[in-house]
Amino acid sequence: MAVGYSQLPELLPVAGIRWGITQAGVRYKNRRDLVVMELASGSTVAAAFTRNAFCAAPVTVAREHLAAAAPRYLLINTGNANAGTGAPGLAAARECCAGLAGLTGIGPEQILPFSTGVIGEPLPVERIVAGLPAALTALDAGGWAEAAHGIMTTDTVAKGLSKQVEIAGKTITVTGIAKGSGMIRPDMATMLSYIATDAAVSRELLQEVLDHALNHSFNRVTVDGDTSTNDACVLVATGAAGVTIDAPGAALEALGTAITDICRFLAQLLIRDGEGATKFVSVRVGGGRDTDECLRVAYTVAHSPLVKTALSASDPNWGRILAAVGRAGVENLVLEDVEIYLDEVCIVRQGARAADYTEEQGKRVMSQADFLIDIRLGRGSVTETVWTCDFSAEYVRINADYRS
Amino acid sequence: MAVGYSQLPELLPVAGIRWGITQAGVRYKNRRDLVVMELASGSTVAAAFTRNAFCAAPVTVAREHLAAAAPRYLLINTGNANAGTGAPGLAAARECCAGLAGLTGIGPEQILPFSTGVIGEPLPVERIVAGLPAALTALDAGGWAEAAHGIMTTDTVAKGLSKQVEIAGKTITVTGIAKGSGMIRPDMATMLSYIATDAAVSRELLQEVLDHALNHSFNRVTVDGDTSTNDACVLVATGAAGVTIDAPGAALEALGTAITDICRFLAQLLIRDGEGATKFVSVRVGGGRDTDECLRVAYTVAHSPLVKTALSASDPNWGRILAAVGRAGVENLVLEDVEIYLDEVCIVRQGARAADYTEEQGKRVMSQADFLIDIRLGRGSVTETVWTCDFSAEYVRINADYRS
Numbered sequence: 001m002a003v004g005y006s007q008l009p010e011l012l013p014v015a016g017i018r019w020g021i022t023q024a025g026v027r028y029k030n031r032r033d034l035v036v037m038e039l040a041s042g043s044t045v046a047a048a049f050t051r052n053a054f055c056a057a058p059v060t061v062a063r064e065h066l067a068a069a070a071p072r073y074l075l076i077n078t079g080n081a082n083a084g085t086g087a088p089g090l091a092a093a094r095e096c097c098a099g100l101a102g103l104t105g106i107g108p109e110q111i112l113p114f115s116t117g118v119i120g121e122p123l124p125v126e127r128i129v130a131g132l133p134a135a136l137t138a139l140d141a142g143g144w145a146e147a148a149h150g151i152m153t154t155d156t157v158a159k160g161l162s163k164q165v166e167i168a169g170k171t172i173t174v175t176g177i178a179k180g181s182g183m184i185r186p187d188m189a190t191m192l193s194y195i196a197t198d199a200a201v202s203r204e205l206l207q208e209v210l211d212h213a214l215n216h217s218f219n220r221v222t223v224d225g226d227t228s229t230n231d232a233c234v235l236v237a238t239g240a241a242g243v244t245i246d247a248p249g250a251a252l253e254a255l256g257t258a259i260t261d262i263c264r265f266l267a268q269l270l271i272r273d274g275e276g277a278t279k280f281v282s283v284r285v286g287g288g289r290d291t292d293e294c295l296r297v298a299y300t301v302a303h304s305p306l307v308k309t310a311l312s313a314s315d316p317n318w319g320r321i322l323a324a325v326g327r328a329g330v331e332n333l334v335l336e337d338v339e340i341y342l343d344e345v346c347i348v349r350q351g352a353r354a355a356d357y358t359e360e361q362g363k364r365v366m367s368q369a370d371f372l373i374d375i376r377l378g379r380g381s382v383t384e385t386v387w388t389c390d391f392s393a394e395y396v397r398i399n400a401d402y403r404s
Numbered sequence: 405m406a407v408g409y410s411q412l413p414e415l416l417p418v419a420g421i422r423w424g425i426t427q428a429g430v431r432y433k434n435r436r437d438l439v440v441m442e443l444a445s446g447s448t449v450a451a452a453f454t455r456n457a458f459c460a461a462p463v464t465v466a467r468e469h470l471a472a473a474a475p476r477y478l479l480i481n482t483g484n485a486n487a488g489t490g491a492p493g494l495a496a497a498r499e500c501c502a503g504l505a506g507l508t509g510i511g512p513e514q515i516l517p518f519s520t521g522v523i524g525e526p527l528p529v530e531r532i533v534a535g536l537p538a539a540l541t542a543l544d545a546g547g548w549a550e551a552a553h554g555i556m557t558t559d560t561v562a563k564g565l566s567k568q569v570e571i572a573g574k575t576i577t578v579t580g581i582a583k584g585s586g587m588i589r590p591d592m593a594t595m596l597s598y599i600a601t602d603a604a605v606s607r608e609l610l611q612e613v614l615d616h617a618l619n620h621s622f623n624r625v626t627v628d629g630d631t632s633t634n635d636a637c638v639l640v641a642t643g644a645a646g647v648t649i650d651a652p653g654a655a656l657e658a659l660g661t662a663i664t665d666i667c668r669f670l671a672q673l674l675i676r677d678g679e680g681a682t683k684f685v686s687v688r689v690g691g692g693r694d695t696d697e698c699l700r701v702a703y704t705v706a707h708s709p710l711v712k713t714a715l716s717a718s719d720p721n722w723g724r725i726l727a728a729v730g731r732a733g734v735e736n737l738v739l740e741d742v743e744i745y746l747d748e749v750c751i752v753r754q755g756a757r758a759a760d761y762t763e764e765q766g767k768r769v770m771s772q773a774d775f776l777i778d779i780r781l782g783r784g785s786v787t788e789t790v791w792t793c794d795f796s797a798e799y800v801r802i803n804a805d806y807r808s
Binding site for chain 1: 455456457458459487488489490491492493522523524632633709713716722723726727729730731732734737739740742752754755756757795796797800801
């Protein structure tokens with residue numbers, strides 16, 4: 001069960017998008033593992049992929065196809081990541097695209113492939129291609145919820161959200177889904193997210209909107225710092241609502257806010273659904289000189305195994321937080337200027353435990369399922385927030401036992 | 405029990421050094437917790453301290469004193485780190501030095517203070533000062549083994565080593581001791597190390613020797629990336645053997661090798677003695693263009709919780725190692741050029757699982773208590789090695805339960 005989230009909310013269809021989901025037996029029987037997303041002709045597409053130098057074969061092929069043509073279909077399989085598979089893996093990803101191209105009468109470069117599942121195993125191309133006709137037959141504009149389930153691997157809950165905004169007197173819909181349980185198993189829990197709107201937006205503007213949204217969502221969450229070889233996020237604008245946004249301004253801002261809100265909701269869900277996670281913790285670093293130093297401090301705290309195990313035990317061990325801030329590599333950081341709060345409780349002030357702080361206050365905050373570590377550097381005006389979870393013995397059990 | 409180490413070897417006295425150990429009741433009764441190291445007049449001293457921006461009060465005072473005068477005494481207490489204690493902590497460290505200065509008739513700036521233990525509690529200056537006469541009475545050139553025990557906190561074994569080298573027809577002795585159980589509890593397991601030789605070496609040369617030794621020992625070990633606020637390493641040259649080394653050359657090299665060997669042995673012991681550690685793992689990265697990229701890859705692998713939990717389970721999960729190498733941030737890294745070995749077994753070649761690799765081979769290597777992850781980047785001639793341990797459920801248990 002994810003921390004503070006019980007079930008998928010209602011997902012609204014987005015005109016111009018249809019989903020087809022089927023069981024292809026990629027790795028397991030009787031499991032939805034093949035998902036096709038159909039994009040109306042004229043749709044624009046923005047995308048972001050893993051920064052891991054060793055990206056999976058489908059990521060390489062998707063990047064190539066995106067550069068060559070306007071996508072009409074996204075083809076997603078679970079059960080096999082097609083990563084660490086060398087040249088045969090690239091060929092396998094291309095064969096899957098060719099299979100779908102043959103059935104739909106478009107060029108293979110108009111198809112973007114995505115895979116998630118075990119690393120290092122050959123992709124079962126035949127079973128995937130054999131499953132495509134059923135997926136196409138199932139295509140349905142109301143398929144968002146089923147798609148949210150169809151892309152799950154180790155997720156314990158399906159993840160999605162819809163928003164609507166009024167632009168030029170018309171209702172614009174944005175719906176997004178995601179999978180991933182906190183990147184704590186990059187070989188199984190790749191982050192994949194698909195978001196669509198029925199507004200018309202140029203590809204360049206759409207990419208700007210996506211980059212901004214990512215920097216306030218998926219690029220601000222971390223469980224353990226490990227990055228999957230397959231992570232991908234795609235944003236589609238179908239234009240089917242008859243509203244065109246072709247320049248920066250209020251309309252783009254309204255749409256961008258809705259997209260960022262959806263991305264943040266989905267990104268936080270990855271953390272809330274992290275295996276072994278019992279706490280959802282926001283780490284906010286304020287008073288920094290620039291984004292870089294705020295993020296460096298936030299990630300050092302969020303990745304410290306000593307901080308994360310203390311979170312798990314609801315132990316307000318402020319010495320560990322202080323030590324993590326101190327080793328983050330911020331130049332000329334002055335200990336006496338730093339303050340650290342847990343929610344509203346000040347635990348560190350002027351380089352030492354706050355005079356009015358009591359252990360009971362700290363324990364009360366940390367016993368909650370959802371709280372804030374608030375670090376104020378006292379040297380600037382920039383604030384950044386990242387979201388993380390605790391580090392439980394269950395995490396080690398899951399990740400040590402997995403595969404064996 | 406430390407992995408692959410059962411007990412302290414014989415430690416040889418170093419002419420010009422005496423140790424006095426006593427029980428001052430800093431935090432616990434009936435425990436050796438106060439240690440004085442006496443340096444012969446004319447000794448030179450090199451030192452290195454934590455890079456944590458929030459260093460403890462004794463570190464600040466030791467740096468000041470070292471800049472002002474030639475040290476004659478080192479004063480070490482366990483049970484209390486005097487860290488996160490603000491201005492009163494600095495005053496407390498100075499009072500301890502003043503106490504020892506009064507008893508020995510030297511200036512307080514000739515004393516370097518060191519503390520290790522809990523963070524954020526006031527240092528019990530009175531009990532420390534009251535213990536000093538007993539420590540001075542106990543001063544003994546044969547006290548190295550007792551000192552190795554006296555500086556322990558959560559260590560399960562005392563750590564030390566001696567070496568002798570022939571220089572200019574005379575026997576030069578080097579002995580070193582250390583404490584710390586792998587920096588996995590920075591609030592209790594500060595790394596402290598004290599090394600001495602009876603050769604005469606100028607302070608500048610001695611610092612060069614120490615810096616080189618650290619970069620091949622204490623600066624190459626990691627359990628979880630957390631750095632203590634109190635880490636310190638001190639190297640003393642007493643000159644009592646009547647051999648002077650005043651320039652680079654064969655003599656300095658022989659001495660430097662002995663010191664590096666001792667530091668490496670002690671640094672590896674910190675890892676072998678990490679709480680919850682069941683494996684001692686060397687991560688060697690070769691074929692790199694420079695030291696920086698080799699270390700970046702090595703530390704990314706050594707810090708990856710996913711790799712470390714796999715080590716704990718003896719699970720040859722090469723996808724996790726490959727993903728960690730890929731996200732280390734090495735520019736233009738070519739997957740096809742990278743090879744990964746476990747000891748002599750090739751697990752990854754040309755971007756995929758090696759054709760002749762079998763899971764049984766990997767499991768056989770990883771079931772050992774001591775093995776090598778050997779990563780070859782295939783783009784240069786630089787090699788670097790770091791040492792780490794696995795990440796067990798016991799680690800989480802210890803660090804979550806600790807303090808509560």
